[in-house]
Amino acid sequence: MSITHTYIQELSxxxxxxxxxxxxxxxxxxxxxxxxxxxRDGTGFCQCVVTAETASNQGLESAQNxxxxxxxxxxGLIKTDEKQIGGIEVEVQQIEIIGDSVDYPIxxxxxxxEFLMDQRHLWLRSTRQWAIMRxxxxxxxxxxxxxxxxxxxxxxxxxxTGNACEGTSTLFETDFYGSAAYLxxxxxxxxxxxxxxxxxxxxxxxTFRAEKSKTRRHLSEFWMIEPEMxxxxxxxxxxxxxxxxxxxxxxxxxxCKHELxxxxxxxxxxxxxxxxxxxxxxxxxxxxxxxxQDVNGQNSIKxxxxxxxxxxxxxxxxxxxxxxxEDQINAGGMKKGQINFFTAKxxxxxxxxxxxxxxxxNIPQWLNSARNFEYGNDFGGSDETVLTKLxxxxxxxxxxxxxxxxxxxxxxxxxxxxxxxxxxxxxEGYGEIVGGGERETNVDSLIEKIHEHQLPxxxxxxxxxxxxxxxxxxxxxxxxxxxxxxWICKLKHVRESIPFPRMYGRLTP
RNA sequence: UCCUUGAUAGCUCAGCUGGUUAGAGCGAGCGGCUGUUAACCGCUAGGUCGUUGGUUCGAGUCCAACUCAGGGAGCCA
Numbered sequence: 001m002s003i004t005h006t007y008i009q010e011l012s013x014x015x016x017x018x019x020x021x022x023x024x025x026x027x028x029x030x031x032x033x034x035x036x037x038x039x040r041d042g043t044g045f046c047q048c049v050v051t052a053e054t055a056s057n058q059g060l061e062s063a064q065n066x067x068x069x070x071x072x073x074x075x076g077l078i079k080t081d082e083k084q085i086g087g088i089e090v091e092v093q094q095i096e097i098i099g100d101s102v103d104y105p106i107x108x109x110x111x112x113x114e115f116l117m118d119q120r121h122l123w124l125r126s127t128r129q130w131a132i133m134r135x136x137x138x139x140x141x142x143x144x145x146x147x148x149x150x151x152x153x154x155x156x157x158x159x160x161t162g163n164a165c166e167g168t169s170t171l172f173e174t175d176f177y178g179s180a181a182y183l184x185x186x187x188x189x190x191x192x193x194x195x196x197x198x199x200x201x202x203x204x205x206x207t208f209r210a211e212k213s214k215t216r217r218h219l220s221e222f223w224m225i226e227p228e229m230x231x232x233x234x235x236x237x238x239x240x241x242x243x244x245x246x247x248x249x250x251x252x253x254x255x256c257k258h259e260l261x262x263x264x265x266x267x268x269x270x271x272x273x274x275x276x277x278x279x280x281x282x283x284x285x286x287x288x289x290x291x292x293q294d295v296n297g298q299n300s301i302k303x304x305x306x307x308x309x310x311x312x313x314x315x316x317x318x319x320x321x322x323x324x325x326e327d328q329i330n331a332g333g334m335k336k337g338q339i340n341f342f343t344a345k346x347x348x349x350x351x352x353x354x355x356x357x358x359x360x361x362n363i364p365q366w367l368n369s370a371r372n373f374e375y376g377n378d379f380g381g382s383d384e385t386v387l388t389k390l391x392x393x394x395x396x397x398x399x400x401x402x403x404x405x406x407x408x409x410x411x412x413x414x415x416x417x418x419x420x421x422x423x424x425x426x427x428e429g430y431g432e433i434v435g436g437g438e439r440e441t442n443v444d445s446l447i448e449k450i451h452e453h454q455l456p457x458x459x460x461x462x463x464x465x466x467x468x469x470x471x472x473x474x475x476x477x478x479x480x481x482x483x484x485x486x487w488i489c490k491l492k493h494v495r496e497s498i499p500f501p502r503m504y505g506r507l508t509p
Numbered sequence: 510u511c512c513u514u515g516a517u518a519g520c521u522c523a524g525c526u527g528g529u530u531a532g533a534g535c536g537a538g539c540g541g542c543u544g545u546u547a548a549c550c551g552c553u554a555g556g557u558c559g560u561u562g563g564u565u566c567g568a569g570u571c572c573a574a575c576u577c578a579g580g581g582a583g584c585c586a
Contacts, residue, residue: 029545036545051543083546107520107536108547114578115520169584186586211584212510224586341548343534347521354514358580361513365581380582435586480586494586505578 005073009043011088014078018093021048021074024125025066025101027108035063039074039090044258045127047081048074048090055092062095068108069101069125110347113493120500121509131259132496135252136485142251143204143225143479146244152200152227157187159206163459170210172220183208189408189463191228191476192439196466202227212504215381216493217431219482221502228476234410234420234438237475238396241424241434242277244479245394249273252488265490269427273393281399282418288390289370289383295390300370303389308363311356318353322346378404379423384431391427398422398437407449408463410438410473422477426487433484436477443467 006019023041030036035050050063054077066072075094080087105119106126116123123129147154160174160181171182187203194201207224229240249270252260260267280288287293291301325342366382373383378400388395399412402419409419424434440446443464450460485497495501500509 027546031545032542034543034545038546047546049544053543083544103519103537105519109535110521110547112521112579207586209585213582213584214579215581218585222586338548340534343522344547347534350522354579358514362581365512369582378584381585382581432586478586483586 007043008039008041008046011044011046011078011090012086015080015088016078018075018077021046021076021090022098023072023074025068025070025072026125026127028066028068030064033060035060035066037063037066037072037074037092038085039072040125040127040130042130045085046088046090047084048076048092048095050092050095055095059092059095062097063092066095066097067101068104068106069122070097071099071101072097110351113495117495117501117506118509124499128263129496131256131262132485132489132491133499134259135256135263135489136481136497138252138255139248139485139488140481142248143244143481145251146247147200147202147227150200150240150243152202152229153194153198155191155194155198155201155203156205157184157190157194157203157226159184163456172208172210185209186224186478187226188228188476188478191226192463192466192474195228195230195474195476196470196472199231200227200229214504217381217483217486219494219498219501219503222494222498223481225479225481226476228474230472230474232438232475233473234398234422234475237436237438237477238277238279238398238422241396241422241436241477241479245277245424245434245484246274248484249488260489263489265488269392270488273427275393277394277396277424278391279396279398282397282401283399285379285387285395285397286373286375289379289387290373291370298390300386300390301367304363304367304370304386308360308367311359311363315353315356315360318349318356322349322353325349376401376403381431384425385429388425388427388431389429393427394433395425395427396422397425405437407453407455408439408446410440411445424477426483428487428490430483430487432480433487434477434479436475438473438475441467441471441473443471 004020005022006014008021008023011019021039021041023039025037026040026045027038028035033051037048037050038045039048050060052060055063073096074090074092076090076092079089079091081089104122106116106122124133144154160176161184162181169185171185174181174183184207186207187205191201191203203224203226205223206221208221209218210220211218227240227244229237232240253267253270284293288295289300291299325346329339329342362382366386369380369382370386379387398421399415399418400421401417402409402411405419405421409421412418412420419437421435421437423432425431426433440449446464446467447457450457482494482497485491486494489497491497495503
């Protein structure tokens with residue numbers, strides 16, 4: 001196939017040439033006799049200038065007739081201009097409208113989440129979403145590269161399953177030729193079978209959880225990467241997790257500079273995450289959460305209390321600034337443009353205010369949960385938040401009380417109270433991005449655990465076979481793709497990390 | 510399932526303790542301005558205030574239930 005046009009990505013190599021660009025109008029500003037179009041073509045954004053002088057009256061008229069998201073073919077001369085995106089500007093000679101765009105719903109203005117989610121099919125075109133999806137793509141590609149480089153074989157676990165694998169979370173039930181089937185909540189057990197065949201494998205596929213969770217880190221449908229390695233113990237497992245995450249972070253830093261910049265990501269935490277991850281036992285983590293043990297001179301409880309105070313004083317600052325700006329507007333004598341600017345600022349402050357108020361409602365609960373944390377319990381979302389705020393890189397917590405973890409985890413042979421699970425918690429309050437561990441190898445211990453968890457033995461016979469025929473030490477983990485994307489991009493909510501999120505109350509678009 | 514916050518114009522919001530015909534900005538339409546980067550000027554159109562019921566002389570405003578949405582708990586990646 002011959003390519004008949006140039007992509008915006010390539011423009012820096014084409015300065016002084018006349019090229020054809022095909023894309024959409026992502027932004028437009030007009031003056032008398034001049035139109036500025038910010039064109040996007042999927043590979044990037046660039047400003048195109050249309051005047052009658054270079055594009056004729058007809059060209060100028062076409063440009064004036066474009067609207068947001070009108071598709072166009074543009075012919076023009078590539079020039080340098082320091083002030084523009086990428087330092088490049090197109091002096092348009094010809095412009096042709098391909099598809100009009102009447103009443104495009106997403107304006108050059110702040111919108112609420114519900115509205116944007118309803119427009120998700122169009123929202124994906126916006127600069128920020130474009131950048132996030134490009135970073136997601138880099139992460140996906142990097143994960144594959146890492147495992148392929150390390151000799152892993154990619155294999156897929158089934159999506160229809162006969163029963164709940166870990167017996168804990170709520171699953172989506174479907175009809176499978178007349179009998180109940182569930183959408184997979186994890187491919188892990190199958191991953192173990194595949195690892196016994198291939199040595200090292202990884203799955204990469206969708207996962208479903210039917211929990212009615214309404215939080216910023218839950219989806220009903222998400223993508224999970226689950227490696228499983230024969231002859232790996234929990235410590236080799238942690239090496240693999242760290243190696244993979246750092247490989248991904250390195251690739252994002254190397255290949256997504258412009259995208260990270262577009263979404264305003266401060267990359268210092270990503271950079272420090274290239275240093276080795278702290279590894280701590282559950283015991284130690286609990287002491288830190290309860291404030292009994294400091295980390296780098298910081299104390300979890302004091303940190304939270306400080307955050308609460310900071311939120312309180314920020315709130316009064318915001319109120320004062322809003323009042324001040326409103327007074328200035330009401331005082332009169334202000335130009336309309338300035339009033340607009342002030343109003344926009346006030347709206348921004350109000351948005352921040354409601355976020356701060358949310359924090360003020362949540363932090364006391366978290367403080368309470370941290371202070372009263374009961375040894376032996378699993379961590380809640382807030383406990384993870386508290387712990388990770390103390391570190392500038394992901395933290396690995398291993399050796400959990402066996403009662404709170406899945407039935408298939410191996411017990412620490414030196415202290416049977418603990419199971420060899422490991423959770424990786426992302427910094428900046430993001431919480432769990434990886435969960436994994438070393439698997440139980442002994443048939444009898446597994447049978448005992450299955451009884452203990454009251455799971456249907458018949459469904460696990462095939463799984464027990466893996467221990468009956470050449471059982472070996474093995475480990476693996478599950479990486480939540482969207483959670484990694486969310487952390488690396490520092491998004492407020494996972495729903496922005498996937499093209500079409502599926503969550504409680506959201507099935508369209 | 511529980512706790513919590515909210516629902517007013519296409520969008521983002523205001524509407525104080527219930528009181529005459531419901532407001533602003535943006536966007537849209539029209540007109541004016543050759544270089545803009547959410548900061549220009551003027552005019553025009555646009556709302557049975559989420560739904561149902563109640564209190565009241567009178568409800569966008571108070572009460573109840575419901576629906577939907579935001580955040581959190583539980584559960585987890």
